Amino acid sequence: MNIAVLSCKNIKDETCLGCQRCLMAFDKKEGEFERYKDTDAKLRALLHCGGCPGTSPIVRLVNLKAWMGLTKETIDAIHIGTCLLDNCPYKDTIISKVKAKAGVEVIEGSHPYRPANIFGA
Numbered sequence: 413m414n415i416a417v418l419s420c421k422n423i424k425d426e427t428c429l430g431c432q433r434c435l436m437a438f439d440k441k442e443g444e445f446e447r448y449k450d451t452d453a454k455l456r457a458l459l460h461c462g463g464c465p466g467t468s469p470i471v472r473l474v475n476l477k478a479w480m481g482l483t484k485e486t487i488d489a490i491h492i493g494t495c496l497l498d499n500c501p502y503k504d505t506i507i508s509k510v511k512a513k514a515g516v517e518v519i520e521g522s523h524p525y526r527p528a529n530i531f532g533a
């Protein structure tokens with residue numbers, strides 16, 4: 413089973429460096445990746461929305477499918493990244509478009525590593 417994460421272009425590898433939180437959560441099967449415990453699920457793609465105002469998530473998913481065709485693989489489930497879910501003012505439109513077009517399960521959320529607070533212990 414192959415997984416993709418759709419993330420926020422403004423955040424991906426900018427303030428969320430290297431997509432490290434999604435990669436770690438997937439390896440540890442934490443957050444919304446817990447469902448893949450005891451499966452052979454693989455994280456195959458971390459792609460962004462195309463930029464504000466959610467310009468091209470669908471086109472980019474279509475392009476990802478074509479890109480993966482060379483290796484004869486596809487995506488079986490798409491996670492809406494925690495970055496997009498928590499911060500995007502256009503998320504409702506993006507999520508409904510992806511759900512309408514993906515043809516595979518769309519799960520809202522990815523890693524669980526949100527800071528509890530800023531200055532507290």
Ligand code: SF4
Binds near residue numbers: 420421422466499
């Ligand atoms: S549309 Fe949303 S997810 Fe995409 S870059 Fe802008 S704020 Fe981020």
